[in-house]
Each structure stands twice: as C-alpha cells, then as structure tokens.
Amino acid sequence: MKSLSVPVLAGLAKFFSGATVRWVGCEPDSCQRVYFANHTSHLDALVLWASLPKQLRSITRPVAAKDYWDGGPVRRYVSSLFNVILIDRKQVKAHNSPIDMMIREIGSRDSLIVFPEGSRNPTGEMRDFKSGMYYLAKKRPDLEFMPVYIDNLNRVMPKGEFLPVPLLSCITIGPPMWLETGERKQQFLSRARAEIVKLKEQDSNEA
Amino acid sequence: MPLLQSWFDRSLLDGKTLILLVAILLVLGICWIGSRLLRRQPAANLDAAIIRTFDNRVSAWLMICLLLAVTMMFGQILTVVFFFFVSFWALREFITMTPTRRGDHRTLFWVFFLFTPLQYVMVALDKYQLYTIVIPVYASLFIPGRIAMTGDTKRFLERIAKIQFGLLICVYALSHAPALLYLKLHRLNLTTYEWEEWDGKPAGVLLFFVVMVQVSDTLHFAWDRLFGKHVIAPTVNSTRTWEGIIGAAVGTAVAGMLIQLLLPVTPFTWYGAGIMAALISVMASSGSMTMSAIKRDRGVKDYGTLVQGHAGVLDRIDSVCFAAPIFFHVTRFFLxxxxxxxxxTRELTSLLPF
Incomplete structure (x- = not known):
C-alpha cells in the first residue's frame, strides 16, 4: 500500500506546486546531506522532498513541526508517507534536544531537510536562522549542507489556507557548504543564510 | 481490417483531414530536423538567437500537432480534454506572472478548479448557451464579489481585472477551438447557389484553423525580417511591423484558398476560406501583440523564462487564443x-440609408 501511495503523493505534490528543480553547482547524490531552505508554506517540506530524485526520496527525511503534521488523520497519514521527523516546537528541553534526535534518526544513511528559520514568515522576507543548524554541523561535521531557495510556493498555499492554487514554483539547490574550523555560531548561520539569498538573486537575474 | 476501418470512421478524421494532418506533421518534422542540424553548426554567419527562436517554435508546434493528431483519432471528448490541459497550464503561467495578493487565494482556487473545468465540460456537452456566458458574465461577477468578502481592498480593481482577463484569454477564448468540433455546418454549392448540409468531418475546420494560425505566425515572422520597415509599437515589440501584419494576412489568405482548393477540409467556399484565413491572421497578430504588451508591463520576456525551466505554453498559444472565438462565431453565424x-444580414442592410 505504501509503495503505491508514496509515488502518488510525490506526483500530486509536484503537480500542484508546478515545481521545477535546478541543481546549481551540485548534483543529486546519495551521500548524507542537510538541505536547508527558506520557509514560506506548509507545503515546503513535502514539495522539496517530492522534487528530489526517486532514489533519494526514501533516504531523505524532512524535519517538520509536530503541531502541524500531527493535527488530524489526513496530515498524520501524509507525514507517515514521506518519513517526516516530527519536532515538538513547544517542548524543547536539554535532555530531549531535537538535534540529538535528528542525529539518532538519520544514522549513517539518511539525509535531512530543515527549515532553519523555524517558522514561516508571512511577508516572504527571510528571518534569521535558529542556532540548531550550527549544533548539527558541529556534532556531524561530515554532513554536506545544501542551500535551497524555494520560490513562489507561498502563493501556492499561503499561511492559514488549506486548499492549494496550482501556480508554478521553482526550487533551486546550490553548492554544498560545511562548518569551517573555528567558525563561530553567528558567522556560520549568517553565511548559510547568505547562500540562500545568493540563489534568490541569481534566480531573479536570470529570469 | 474491418475493425480498423470502423474505428477510423468513428474518429474525427476522414481521408482528406488525415492527408492534411500527415502533411503538417511532415513539414514540421522536416523543420524540426533542419533546426536541430542548424543548431549543431558552428554558425558564424547565422544569428543564434533566431535559430533558437525558430527551434523553440517548431518543437512546440510539433508537440501540439502530434498531441492533437492523437486526440483526434480518439474522438471529440479527448480533444476537448487536451485543450482543457492547455488552458489550465496557460492560466497557471498567466497567474504566476500576475502579482496577486493573499486575499485572492480562495478566488483563484475557484477559478482553477471550478470555472476552468466547468467551461470544458460545457463545451464537451455542447451547451452553447451556457459556455458563451458563464465566464464573461457569472465569473466576472463572482471574482470581485468573492475578493470583496476577504476585505483586502488594495489595488482592488486592478486585481480583479487581471484574474478576469487571464480566465477570459486562457480558458474562455481557447475553449472555442475545440467547440468547433460540435458545429453542424452547411456549405454553399457554387454551381446551384444553394445551401446543402456539409458531409465532411468537423475536425477539418479545427485543423484548418490551427494550420492557418501557424502559417500566419510564420509569415508574420518572415515578413518582419525581410520587408519590415514601419514598427507598430516599439515599446511593445521592436520587431513587429505593419508590413508584417499586412503581409501575413495576405499570405495566409492565399494559403487558406490553396488548402481549400487542393484539399477541401472545410465547408467554406474558396473565397470564404481566404477571408476566414485573413481574419485568423489579423486576430493572431493582435493576440501576440497584446500578450507582448502584458509581458513588457510585467518585465518578463517570455512566460517560459518566468519560472526557470518551464516551457512557455502561453508564448505559443497567445495567437490561437485571440483568433479562436472570432473564427468560431463567424463560422457559426454564417454556416x-x-x-x-x-x-x-438583410435586416441590417435595410437600416442603411442608401
């Protein structure tokens, strides 16, 4: 049953978002990666996951908010299909750190999709990144951090809406980055944010 | 064999339309191979941009005609479904380019998932009375009403006009092309000067229409390059000239007459075919001018480059959209x-003072 509904879900997500994927300065690869993207819509995690090549989908796990994806049987079913790691935003505690949980979940095989802004910004402007990504990079320096710019998906399904409008969106995946030796938290986070801004500017220059 | 024969009889094609279809596909196929070969050349003396434009257009038209050919083999419904998908995609491109606001979201949902399919369902059921008014009247009342309820008044009139225009061009206008398949037409017998029922297949009229739009686009392009001097509106398009419009209209009229004389796939008389072809050409030209103007206003060059990597459907069918309703209504009115x-006609002429 699951082997049938997973491609259907991916197909639906791709159809409604009309997403094209561009790999700029990088290629799809099965090595362990962390895709970090700007967050504009509830569909972000699903569409980004769906637009990866089929072989990568089964080993890529989006990190998403528990309060959204746990709300109701439909969302719970959908989230079970695309291997979401659900994070409880309200109960972040030292002994129950989401970063440790992510590292535990991915083991030595899976990749992650994270949204370091933490929550969606209705104006579309990118917020500052939360520090989780830095601790992830510090504990697992072998992971490749891939910047992803998601364009126009906030119009497909804006905050507070539950029905999608099938516009066209675009996902740009940029070259990988790593935590440099001795790089401080704030430096790393603003460098990561700048990578996404760079993809965004490239995008609007070419169009 | 008898099975194949009966299947062919039930399809939208007959001998003549099939020959025309094969001829179009052959011409496009040769052009496509030619443009592929040209692209491989180092091309010092050729303009790369022109070749790329040519190649894009030929590929798109080859794709459209192949799909049209396949759907026509399987009957009217599938052809209508094909046009529905074209409309849907074109509307997607149009709304993606248009800045809408949060408050338009639910209205857009109904535009995409109610009005667009409904239009094509009504075409497939041959409900002329309904499909001519639902979008221009009911949708144009629904859109402002629904947006007003969201309470977002910023650039209100501009937003409803944009959504309404997109729906009108991409869906309403284009749906008149498959609607041609449902017309029951008559032809004028030129020896007896009497009207008789036309016994050809309606797909011939649709094919004639599609071919004439393509011929017109090609001739327009050629005339602009070869003889173009007086640019119509440099702010809209720096290559479209008056020579192009007139040359394309005359050339398309000649092509229409030739097709009708050699391979009578429509119920038009030979001069009727010429007039209809000229009409298609003028409408097609104004269609691409209008869409160019919108693109300039939004600062995009092609709908295809709007979102990286998408094939611009709207770039290819803008001329079809403008020509379809006029061609449909003139054909329907007279035939x-x-x-x-x-x-x-008698009543109207009796009103004239002379």
Whole structure:
C-alpha cells in the first residue's frame, strides 16, 4: 500500500506546486546531506522532498513541526508517507534536544531537510536562522549542507489556507557548504543564510 | 481490417483531414530536423538567437500537432480534454506572472478548479448557451464579489481585472477551438447557389484553423525580417511591423484558398476560406501583440523564462487564443443556420440609408 501511495503523493505534490528543480553547482547524490531552505508554506517540506530524485526520496527525511503534521488523520497519514521527523516546537528541553534526535534518526544513511528559520514568515522576507543548524554541523561535521531557495510556493498555499492554487514554483539547490574550523555560531548561520539569498538573486537575474 | 476501418470512421478524421494532418506533421518534422542540424553548426554567419527562436517554435508546434493528431483519432471528448490541459497550464503561467495578493487565494482556487473545468465540460456537452456566458458574465461577477468578502481592498480593481482577463484569454477564448468540433455546418454549392448540409468531418475546420494560425505566425515572422520597415509599437515589440501584419494576412489568405482548393477540409467556399484565413491572421497578430504588451508591463520576456525551466505554453498559444472565438462565431453565424444569417444580414442592410 505504501509503495503505491508514496509515488502518488510525490506526483500530486509536484503537480500542484508546478515545481521545477535546478541543481546549481551540485548534483543529486546519495551521500548524507542537510538541505536547508527558506520557509514560506506548509507545503515546503513535502514539495522539496517530492522534487528530489526517486532514489533519494526514501533516504531523505524532512524535519517538520509536530503541531502541524500531527493535527488530524489526513496530515498524520501524509507525514507517515514521506518519513517526516516530527519536532515538538513547544517542548524543547536539554535532555530531549531535537538535534540529538535528528542525529539518532538519520544514522549513517539518511539525509535531512530543515527549515532553519523555524517558522514561516508571512511577508516572504527571510528571518534569521535558529542556532540548531550550527549544533548539527558541529556534532556531524561530515554532513554536506545544501542551500535551497524555494520560490513562489507561498502563493501556492499561503499561511492559514488549506486548499492549494496550482501556480508554478521553482526550487533551486546550490553548492554544498560545511562548518569551517573555528567558525563561530553567528558567522556560520549568517553565511548559510547568505547562500540562500545568493540563489534568490541569481534566480531573479536570470529570469 | 474491418475493425480498423470502423474505428477510423468513428474518429474525427476522414481521408482528406488525415492527408492534411500527415502533411503538417511532415513539414514540421522536416523543420524540426533542419533546426536541430542548424543548431549543431558552428554558425558564424547565422544569428543564434533566431535559430533558437525558430527551434523553440517548431518543437512546440510539433508537440501540439502530434498531441492533437492523437486526440483526434480518439474522438471529440479527448480533444476537448487536451485543450482543457492547455488552458489550465496557460492560466497557471498567466497567474504566476500576475502579482496577486493573499486575499485572492480562495478566488483563484475557484477559478482553477471550478470555472476552468466547468467551461470544458460545457463545451464537451455542447451547451452553447451556457459556455458563451458563464465566464464573461457569472465569473466576472463572482471574482470581485468573492475578493470583496476577504476585505483586502488594495489595488482592488486592478486585481480583479487581471484574474478576469487571464480566465477570459486562457480558458474562455481557447475553449472555442475545440467547440468547433460540435458545429453542424452547411456549405454553399457554387454551381446551384444553394445551401446543402456539409458531409465532411468537423475536425477539418479545427485543423484548418490551427494550420492557418501557424502559417500566419510564420509569415508574420518572415515578413518582419525581410520587408519590415514601419514598427507598430516599439515599446511593445521592436520587431513587429505593419508590413508584417499586412503581409501575413495576405499570405495566409492565399494559403487558406490553396488548402481549400487542393484539399477541401472545410465547408467554406474558396473565397470564404481566404477571408476566414485573413481574419485568423489579423486576430493572431493582435493576440501576440497584446500578450507582448502584458509581458513588457510585467518585465518578463517570455512566460517560459518566468519560472526557470518551464516551457512557455502561453508564448505559443497567445495567437490561437485571440483568433479562436472570432473564427468560431463567424463560422457559426454564417454556416450553421445560413437562412437565419441571410435574414439578419438583410435586416441590417435595410437600416442603411442608401
């Protein structure tokens, strides 16, 4: 049953978002990666996951908010299909750190999709990144951090809406980055944010 | 064999339309191979941009005609479904380019998932009375009403006009092309000068229309390059000239007459085919001018480059959209009930003072 509904879900997500994927300065690869993207819509995690090549989908796990994806049987079913790691935003505690949980979940095989802004910004402007990504990079320096710019998906399904409008969106995946030796938290986070801004500017220059 | 024969009889094609279809696909196929070869050349003396444009257009048209050919083999419904998908995609491109606001979201949902399919369902059921008014009247009342309820008044009139225009061009206008398949037409017998029922397949009229739009686009492009001097509106498009419009209209008229004389796939008389072809050409030209103007206003060059990597459907069908309703209505007025048309014409001419 699951082997049938997973491609259907991916197909639906791709159809409604009309997403094209561009790999700029990088290629799809099965090595362990962390895709970090700007967050504009509830569909972000699903569409980004769906637009990866089929072989990568089964080993890529989006990190998403528990309060959204746990709300109701439909969302719970959908989230079970695309291997979401659900994070409880309200109960972040030292002994129950989401970063440790992510590292535990991915083991030595899976990749992650994270949204370091933490929550969606209705104006579309990118917020500052939360520090989780830095601790992830510090504990697992072998992971490749891939910047992803998601364009126009906030119009497909804006905050507070539950029905999608099938516009066209675009996902740009940029070259990988790593935590440099001795790089401080704030430096790393603003460098990561700048990578996404760079993809965004490239995008609007070419169009 | 008899099975194949009966299947062919039930398809939208007959001998003549099939020959025309094969001829179009052959010409496009040769052009496509030619443009592929040209692209491989180092091309010092050739303009790369022109070749790329040519290649894009030929590929797109080859794709459209192949799909049209396949759907026509399987009957009217599938052809209507094909046009539905074209409309849907074109509307997607149009709304993606148009800045809408949060408050438009639910209205857009109904535009995409109610009005667009409904239009094509009504075309497939041959409900002329409904599909001619639902979008221009009911949708144009629904859109502002629904947006007003969201309470977002910023650039209100501009937003409803944009959504309404997109729906009108991409869906309403284009749906008149497959609607041609449902017309029951008559032809004028040129020896007896009497109207008789036309026994050809309606796909011939649609094919004639599609071919004439392509011929017109090609001739327009050629005339602009070869003889173009007086640019119509440099702010809209720096290559479109008056010579192009007139040359394309005359050339398309000649092509229309030739097709009708060699391979009578439509119920038009030979001169009727010429007039209709010229009409298609003028409408097609104004269609691409209008869409160019919108693109300039939004600061995009092609709908295809709007979102990286998408094939711009709207770039290819803008001329079809503008020509379809006019061609449909003129054909319907004169050839569906010719006595009625004669009567209306008489009444109108009796109003003239001379």
């Amino acid at each position: 569906e009930r010719p006595e009625k048309a004669a009567e209306v």
